[in-house]
Amino acid sequence: MSQFEYIFKYIIIGDMGVGKSCLLQQFTEKRFPEDQPHTIGIEFGTRVCEVNGKVIKLQIWDTAGQERFRAVTRSYYRGAAGAIMVYDITTRSSFNHLATWLTDARNHTNPSTVMMLIGNKLDMAKQREVSFEEADAFAKDNGLIYLEASAKTGQNVEEAFLRTARKIYENIQSGALDLNAAESGVVSNRTRSNRIKAGQTPTNASSCSC
Amino acid sequence: MSNGSENHPSAGSLVGGPTPSPAIAKKVKKVVELRLDAPELSAALDQLTEFYGANTLENRRNLKSCIEKRGIDVNHQFINCFEDVMKKLDHVENYVMKLSDCSQRMQQRLHTAQTTTAQVLKLTEQLQKKEHTAEAHKNLVLAFLDRFRLKPSEMQLLQTGEVSDPFLEVLDRVGQIQSESKQLLRVHHKTALMDIVDEAASLQEKGFDRLYRWLQKELSNVQGDSSDVPLLVKKGLKTLRSRSALYKVCLEDLAVSRRQALHKRFVAALSRGGPGGTPKPIEIHAHDPLRYIGDMLAWVHQALASERELLASLFIATRPDSSEPSKMNSVTARVEEDKVLAGVLDGVSSTVQARVEAVLQSQSSAVLIFKLGNLLLFYLHTIGGLLPDGASLTSTIQGCHKLAGKLFMELLTASSQRLYKQPPPCPSTLAPHNDILAALEELKEVMSSFDASLIPARLRENYFKPVVEEGVEPLIGACALSANAITPAEGSIYLVNCLLAIQTLLQRYDFCAWRIPRLQNQIAQALEQGIKEQVLIIMRQCNLDDKMYSVRSWKSEQRGEGMESLSGMVGMDPLALSISLKQFYGVVLTSSLEYRYVDRLSTSSIRSSARSKVAAGITQSYKELYDAIISPESGYREPHAILLHGPQQIESLLMGSV
Numbered sequence: 001m002s003q004f005e006y007i008f009k010y011i012i013i014g015d016m017g018v019g020k021s022c023l024l025q026q027f028t029e030k031r032f033p034e035d036q037p038h039t040i041g042i043e044f045g046t047r048v049c050e051v052n053g054k055v056i057k058l059q060i061w062d063t064a065g066q067e068r069f070r071a072v073t074r075s076y077y078r079g080a081a082g083a084i085m086v087y088d089i090t091t092r093s094s095f096n097h098l099a100t101w102l103t104d105a106r107n108h109t110n111p112s113t114v115m116m117l118i119g120n121k122l123d124m125a126k127q128r129e130v131s132f133e134e135a136d137a138f139a140k141d142n143g144l145i146y147l148e149a150s151a152k153t154g155q156n157v158e159e160a161f162l163r164t165a166r167k168i169y170e171n172i173q174s175g176a177l178d179l180n181a182a183e184s185g186v187v188s189n190r191t192r193s194n195r196i197k198a199g200q201t202p203t204n205a206s207s208c209s210c
Numbered sequence: 211m212s213n214g215s216e217n218h219p220s221a222g223s224l225v226g227g228p229t230p231s232p233a234i235a236k237k238v239k240k241v242v243e244l245r246l247d248a249p250e251l252s253a254a255l256d257q258l259t260e261f262y263g264a265n266t267l268e269n270r271r272n273l274k275s276c277i278e279k280r281g282i283d284v285n286h287q288f289i290n291c292f293e294d295v296m297k298k299l300d301h302v303e304n305y306v307m308k309l310s311d312c313s314q315r316m317q318q319r320l321h322t323a324q325t326t327t328a329q330v331l332k333l334t335e336q337l338q339k340k341e342h343t344a345e346a347h348k349n350l351v352l353a354f355l356d357r358f359r360l361k362p363s364e365m366q367l368l369q370t371g372e373v374s375d376p377f378l379e380v381l382d383r384v385g386q387i388q389s390e391s392k393q394l395l396r397v398h399h400k401t402a403l404m405d406i407v408d409e410a411a412s413l414q415e416k417g418f419d420r421l422y423r424w425l426q427k428e429l430s431n432v433q434g435d436s437s438d439v440p441l442l443v444k445k446g447l448k449t450l451r452s453r454s455a456l457y458k459v460c461l462e463d464l465a466v467s468r469r470q471a472l473h474k475r476f477v478a479a480l481s482r483g484g485p486g487g488t489p490k491p492i493e494i495h496a497h498d499p500l501r502y503i504g505d506m507l508a509w510v511h512q513a514l515a516s517e518r519e520l521l522a523s524l525f526i527a528t529r530p531d532s533s534e535p536s537k538m539n540s541v542t543a544r545v546e547e548d549k550v551l552a553g554v555l556d557g558v559s560s561t562v563q564a565r566v567e568a569v570l571q572s573q574s575s576a577v578l579i580f581k582l583g584n585l586l587l588f589y590l591h592t593i594g595g596l597l598p599d600g601a602s603l604t605s606t607i608q609g610c611h612k613l614a615g616k617l618f619m620e621l622l623t624a625s626s627q628r629l630y631k632q633p634p635p636c637p638s639t640l641a642p643h644n645d646i647l648a649a650l651e652e653l654k655e656v657m658s659s660f661d662a663s664l665i666p667a668r669l670r671e672n673y674f675k676p677v678v679e680e681g682v683e684p685l686i687g688a689c690a691l692s693a694n695a696i697t698p699a700e701g702s703i704y705l706v707n708c709l710l711a712i713q714t715l716l717q718r719y720d721f722c723a724w725r726i727p728r729l730q731n732q733i734a735q736a737l738e739q740g741i742k743e744q745v746l747i748i749m750r751q752c753n754l755d756d757k758m759y760s761v762r763s764w765k766s767e768q769r770g771e772g773m774e775s776l777s778g779m780v781g782m783d784p785l786a787l788s789i790s791l792k793q794f795y796g797v798v799l800t801s802s803l804e805y806r807y808v809d810r811l812s813t814s815s816i817r818s819s820a821r822s823k824v825a826a827g828i829t830q831s832y833k834e835l836y837d838a839i840i841s842p843e844s845g846y847r848e849p850h851a852i853l854l855h856g857p858q859q860i861e862s863l864l865m866g867s868v
Binding site: 075076111 | 488492505508511585664
């Protein structure tokens with residue numbers, strides 16, 4: 001049984017049907033559900049992975065894209081260390097709605113929350129309605145990490161989640177993310193005394209490996 | 211040469227006897243056969259020469275004795291010689307005798323020695339065997355002790371050492387010793403095993419006691435916001451599992467420490483938020499009850515997920531080994547896990563309850579309360595699904611949901627009863643009064659919120675029925691009362707308009723569809739009434755209403771006995787009739803018929819169909835009048851002078867202008 005050092009909290013947002021739950025399942029269980037029902041409210045998945053030599057547990061909250069759950073899902077932004085925004089490269093409208101999602105996310109998350117943009121359904125690139133360049137420009141304008149991925153083939157899925165985790169980890173090391181914050185979306189697994197030390201001198205935290 | 215020799219003393223007879231006797235013959239033969247060159251003969255002759263000097267008679271005579279004498283001498287000499295030998299031989303014999311004596315003695319001693327040695331050997335052998343057995347026993351005993359007793363170092367560790375991995379291993383071993391001893395005890399070695407069992411039990415007791423104290427300390431130190439329990443604590447718990455009383459206490463301690471920590475974090479999230487204000491405290495949204503309660507329950511849901519993960523990792527680690535017969539065990543482990551989880555989440559129950567109830571009770575908006583109820587229902591499913599049955603948090607949320615439902619129904623009933631008791635006056639437009647529209651708007655919000663809820667489709671109708679009954683029925687009642695307060699013509703149209711508005715609302719949602727048929731019936735009735743009133747009013751405007759009345763009463767009397775002619779009835783004289791009819795024709799021909807009431811129906815399709823129905827109604831009445839006047843029994847001499855237009859004409863004129 002692996003002992004992890006941190007827990008990072010993620011939230012996945014985006015329009016209905018862009019494949020949020022499938023991305024999550026591809027990442028946590030390495031499988032693609034052919035017949036994924038609409039998410040009711042909110043679902044939850046975890047995976048332990050290694051980032052920069054540290055064992056980290058990702059706790060991922062997958063929200064329902066349906067409008068009727070918006071009021072509920074909004075409450076889950078609170079204290080997320082990573083927000084993963086998903087659109088469907090074959091559905092123009094899902095890309096057009098990103099600005100709303102981004103505003104929503106910015107309004108409800110911490111300033112240090114790492115934002116990632118995923119253009120899903122790369123396996124259906126033939127029916128593409130949103131070009132890579134356009135989305136890339138959008139991501140650059142808004143300071144988002146950007147990748148196109150496919151929940152079906154698994155392409156780039158791992159990379160997307162891990163890249164976010166690496167960025168969060170860098171934020172911890174640079175001190176941008178305050179580990180003492182009870183709701184920073186990152187939970188350290190050390191004892192309190194160690195953690196205060198780590199918080200004060202983040203560089204120590206990296207050298208002191210457990 | 212002489213053949214006489216000592217060997218042949220009879221040789222003389224051979225010479226003497228003329229006739230060869232057999233003896234002589236034998237002698238002769240012997241002489242003849244004597245071999246002269248034989249060494250014995252030569253040796254004998256040589257010897258003879260020594261003492262036989264001259265060949266004299268005497269000598270010849272004495273030869274024999276001489277030889278014999280000599281023989282005796284020789285024998286004497288021989289005997290003499292041999293006397294020494296004899297003596298020596300006697301000596302030798304003596305020696306030999308002694309030797310044999312000696313050897314016999316030795317043999318005897320040897321024999322004795324042999325016997326003794328054999329015994330010794332036998333003894334040795336026996337001893338050796340014993341030694342082997344003893345050795346084997348020793349090994350057995352050592353192995354036994356190794357297996358059934360702790361080494362001094364282990365004992366030391368168990369009694370005074372730090373709780374550590376080796377400590378737990380030793381403790382596990384003590385348990386193993388105990389169980390193995392008990393198994394053996396059934397078969398043999400009662401005393402020794404009893405001692406061992408006793409010793410192991412007391413050691414185990416001490417060990418468990420120390421482990422328990424240590425765990426208590428560690429578990430109370432498990433930080434609230436830490437996400438995992440140290441591996442050693444997990445292992446310790448697993449070991450302690452076999453001492454179920456202590457184990458349970460530890461689990462309770464764990465639940466208590468996690469519960470307190472959770473409560474602390476919850477209160478902090480509610481009132482302080484993160485450091486530097488991010489994220490903001492949940493209470494900052496207290497003015498927005500949906501957001502406030504939503505954030506609160508979302509926080510609880512997320513905390514619950516984390517606690518569950520933590521406990522799951524703890525319980526997977528402490529789950530009994532798969533080697534143990536464990537179907538039952540894993541079930542009990544699951545129950546234990548659920549129990550602890552429920553216990554931990556207990557920490558937020560009262561806070562949630564107090565705050566949610568306060569919010570609910572301070573609300574005056576039924577819609578908002580309904581929405582809050584829906585939100586609570588969502589979390590009742592979401593959170594309740596993660597907790598075991600009967601968890602206090604689940605019942606808390608359930609209680610809050612029930613309270614919301616109760617308060618909602620109270621507010622709904624109160625507001626609709628208020629409308630029912632003081633029906634709002636009907637506006638001149640005959641459109642539903644604003645109060646009615648506001649009530650409907652509220653219901654609409656309630657329904658749309660309900661539509662978004664997690665209630666499965668098949669349950670929705672029944673679930674929502676009370677809302678329709680408490681919300682819609684009094685509303686219909688209120689509209690009917692308002693309608694009764696004014697003229698039937700206006701009232702029925704007003705009622706239709708109100709019912710149509712209600713129908714529009716109910717039609718939006720499947721779970722209200724059951725009420726539609728009855729509503730349509732009610733609408734149809736009111737509409738019919740309205741149309742009838744409209745027809746009547748138009749007829750009255752042309753002063754035809756009393757004429758119609760007279761026609762109808764004349765027609766019913768005509769079947770009886772009276773037999774008064776229609777033209778003879780009051781107001782039915784040809785002049786009066788033609789004045790009224792002229793007025794009627796004027797209105798119809800100029801298409802200036804006023805559908806003043808039905809025109810105030812709110813739905814255009816209903817409006818136009820109502821107009822045609824009014825037209826049809828007027829046509830029908832005219833036809834009735836026409837038929838009566840033109841009939842011979844009516845008593846009019848020139849009915850065609852009065853009736854300028856036939857019913858078909860009127861109908862097409864009316865229909866054309868609808």
